[in-house]
Amino acid sequence: MALEIRDLHVAVEGKEILKGVNLVVERGATNALMGPNGSGKSTLSYTLMGHPKYEITRGKILLDGASLIEMTPDQRARHGLFLAMQYPVAVSGVTLYSFLHAATSAVRGYGERTPTATRGRLNSHLMPMREFRQELNEKMAFMEMDPAFLQRYLNEGFSGGEKKRAEILQMALLKPKIAILDETDSGLDIDALRLVSEGINTLQKDLNMGLLVITHYQRILNYIHPDVVHVFVDGRIVKTGDAKLVDVLEEQGYEWVRQGMG
Amino acid sequence: MIERLDESLPDIGVTPQTAQILAPGPKSVALLSDLYDEPDWMRQARHEAWQQYEAMDLPDPKEEAWRRTDLKAYPLDSLRVVLSARELDGIYDLPPCWDYALAPVDQVSGALVHCNGARTYAIMRRDDALSGVILEDLHIALKTHGDLIRGTWMRGATTRPGFNKFTALNAALWHGGTFIHVPAGVRVARPLQSLVALDAEGGTNLHHTLIIAEPGSRVTLIQDRVSQDSQPELNAEVVEIYAGAGAWVRYVSLQHWSEHRYSVTVQEARVAENANFVWVAGSLGGKMTKDFLRSDLVAEGARSMMAGFSFVHSDQHLDQSTYQHHRAPNTHSDLLYRNILKDQTRTVFYGMIRVEPEASGNTMAYQANNNLLLSDARAHAIPGLEILANDVRCSHGATVSRIDDEERFYLEARGLPKPEAQSLIAQGFIRPIIERMPLAHIRQRVEDEIAERFWL
Ligand SMILES: Nc1ncnc2c1ncn2[C@@H]1O[C@H](COP(=O)(O)OP(=O)(O)OP(=O)(O)O)[C@@H](O)[C@H]1O
Numbered sequence A: 001m002a003l004e005i006r007d008l009h010v011a012v013e014g015k016e017i018l019k020g021v022n023l024v025v026e027r028g029a030t031n032a033l034m035g036p037n038g039s040g041k042s043t044l045s046y047t048l049m050g051h052p053k054y055e056i057t058r059g060k061i062l063l064d065g066a067s068l069i070e071m072t073p074d075q076r077a078r079h080g081l082f083l084a085m086q087y088p089v090a091v092s093g094v095t096l097y098s099f100l101h102a103a104t105s106a107v108r109g110y111g112e113r114t115p116t117a118t119r120g121r122l123n124s125h126l127m128p129m130r131e132f133r134q135e136l137n138e139k140m141a142f143m144e145m146d147p148a149f150l151q152r153y154l155n156e157g158f159s160g161g162e163k164k165r166a167e168i169l170q171m172a173l174l175k176p177k178i179a180i181l182d183e184t185d186s187g188l189d190i191d192a193l194r195l196v197s198e199g200i201n202t203l204q205k206d207l208n209m210g211l212l213v214i215t216h217y218q219r220i221l222n223y224i225h226p227d228v229v230h231v232f233v234d235g236r237i238v239k240t241g242d243a244k245l246v247d248v249l250e251e252q253g254y255e256w257v258r259q260g261m262g
Numbered sequence B: 001m002i003e004r005l006d007e008s009l010p011d012i013g014v015t016p017q018t019a020q021i022l023a024p025g026p027k028s029v030a031l032l033s034d035l036y037d038e039p040d041w042m043r044q045a046r047h048e049a050w051q052q053y054e055a056m057d058l059p060d061p062k063e064e065a066w067r068r069t070d071l072k073a074y075p076l077d078s079l080r081v082v083l084s085a086r087e088l089d090g091i092y093d094l095p096p097c098w099d100y101a102l103a104p105v106d107q108v109s110g111a112l113v114h115c116n117g118a119r120t121y122a123i124m125r126r127d128d129a130l131s132g133v134i135l136e137d138l139h140i141a142l143k144t145h146g147d148l149i150r151g152t153w154m155r156g157a158t159t160r161p162g163f164n165k166f167t168a169l170n171a172a173l174w175h176g177g178t179f180i181h182v183p184a185g186v187r188v189a190r191p192l193q194s195l196v197a198l199d200a201e202g203g204t205n206l207h208h209t210l211i212i213a214e215p216g217s218r219v220t221l222i223q224d225r226v227s228q229d230s231q232p233e234l235n236a237e238v239v240e241i242y243a244g245a246g247a248w249v250r251y252v253s254l255q256h257w258s259e260h261r262y263s264v265t266v267q268e269a270r271v272a273e274n275a276n277f278v279w280v281a282g283s284l285g286g287k288m289t290k291d292f293l294r295s296d297l298v299a300e301g302a303r304s305m306m307a308g309f310s311f312v313h314s315d316q317h318l319d320q321s322t323y324q325h326h327r328a329p330n331t332h333s334d335l336l337y338r339n340i341l342k343d344q345t346r347t348v349f350y351g352m353i354r355v356e357p358e359a360s361g362n363t364m365a366y367q368a369n370n371n372l373l374l375s376d377a378r379a380h381a382i383p384g385l386e387i388l389a390n391d392v393r394c395s396h397g398a399t400v401s402r403i404d405d406e407e408r409f410y411l412e413a414r415g416l417p418k419p420e421a422q423s424l425i426a427q428g429f430i431r432p433i434i435e436r437m438p439l440a441h442i443r444q445r446v447e448d449e450i451a452e453r454f455w456l
């Protein structure tokens, strides 16, 4: 039960960015991925989620043995993959509430919206409102988010930290098997970082979730303890170790790894 | 709390089971006056309008406003004025699809339903009725408020009979109408609702709406239109709105015409000193529709906010000419129209802002037309500015966009299939306008209908 990435090569607009990534994220395990700006970490996370801009030229991505490459992003999400984005996108006119209701319903299999479904019973593709509302209220309270956010448009005008909190709120509702957190710590203040990290830890325990935590800084890893740390340089993993690797990186930077490579 | 008014339909010799169909012509014009026992001035007005109608040509396709809507496609030969009397026993007698259009009775101050031109249902909250608020069939109102109606009848730049052949037709053969009068200083507690419904036997729609809000009054009308046509049908409708000094008038105009209806409508508001006019127009139906929508700011301090949304699909053609007319200083107008185009649809938007020399001084006019294309549909936007005054702030803009890939990916990544993601984003595009409509029931109804159309 794991996310497996085998010899993954990815190009964007003809330029190769990922150059043979090998990585396994087991259910219940926490993997940290650290690497310099522009090394391809977000490219990896977008590719895993199925962003159409990223062209896979070689390699495999498997989730619990099933190949993800042929799947659309929404199918991947429904299979239990979640990506907390480095830059969450704002969608004007779509309230956070209606979005969460639609997404939660879709991932929990309330049925696709079809002409017959809508004809037969309005909103039959949605989770019953009362049940959803109750769960949502609990999760919002847990994330210490003001319910007023629900009537705001998705991510529109949210502060950097509010966006990141909303990403984890979504994760809590969608209950993935594997979650990729792409710089979820950036933009969070000290208290929010602790809150969000504790939220992630609780969810991980409840769901036996596998985590791939992409970060530049040690501080989030003080709360979310990684089982494995990978160093990512120029489109591939160049070093893998335990949590102690983080300390070495904090002290010496990536130059140390690059020299080791050279 | 809600009372049924006991005014009954005038006796027009039509039983609930039978309908009469009048062919257009001078005889029918006179017959309508006979049937409704109309005052002489209206008889005369109809007669003159018919003469104008006969003398007029169809609008010239070379005329800017008609360049992109081909009247040759209109079923001009199948004009039929259908007379039927269908007083309903109660709201539950309405066909469900129409019933659905009406908000729950306890959320409105009054409701008036016309079916095939006949007043079929009317209710009014007692408190509002006691304060003199009238929501009534225009034929009945001609007897009770004849002079008032005569004083305003079809005098606007676009509502005069001679504006085009369709306004002349309405002036001559109008049949079924909504009349609202709010006395000075009276605030209508809740929205009023009007439903203009035509079933498969409905024929040509020649509805005429007249709203007179006296100085300092406050009123909202939600007017909805539905049809269930079995063949191509014509629509020639006129709406006249008078917002008196200091009045606050909101007009929500929705149409859900069937895919067989071809429409030319005129709606014009005259906004007096320090009056506020709030307009929300929603177009969902019709095969081909041409709307003239105009607000005239005739005195200092007048304000108008015009907002519109449309969702067209299949091969619908939607053409709107808007006109923001500033005739006094310190007048503000704001217009925001958003269209969603699916399939092979086409929308046309002529947005004119005209500021007269006498409007110099702190006058502001804004206009925005935004189109979201879901396919290779076509949206034309032709803004026009005629600024003859100084000290005017004015801006206009038109955009055509498609669904943003990154927004769609974000929603897909959260489990929503592509069509559902697109539908959410598209609905979000017009939500700022939907939110300007009163009553959650009405907003929800429109959103559901749009969501459903997305899957057609
Ligand atoms: N859509 C794109 N079009 C063009 N170039 C791209 C695109 N996406 C990524 N790249 C390039 O690929 C490289 C890797 O980018 P990526 O965002 O994956 O880096 P990252 O490791 O996440 O960096 P950071 O730590 O700054 O977030 C960069 O050089 C970037 O400019």
Ligand SMILES: [Mg+2]
Pocket (backbone or CB within 6 Å): A041, A042, A043, A086, A182
């Ligand atoms: Mg990145």
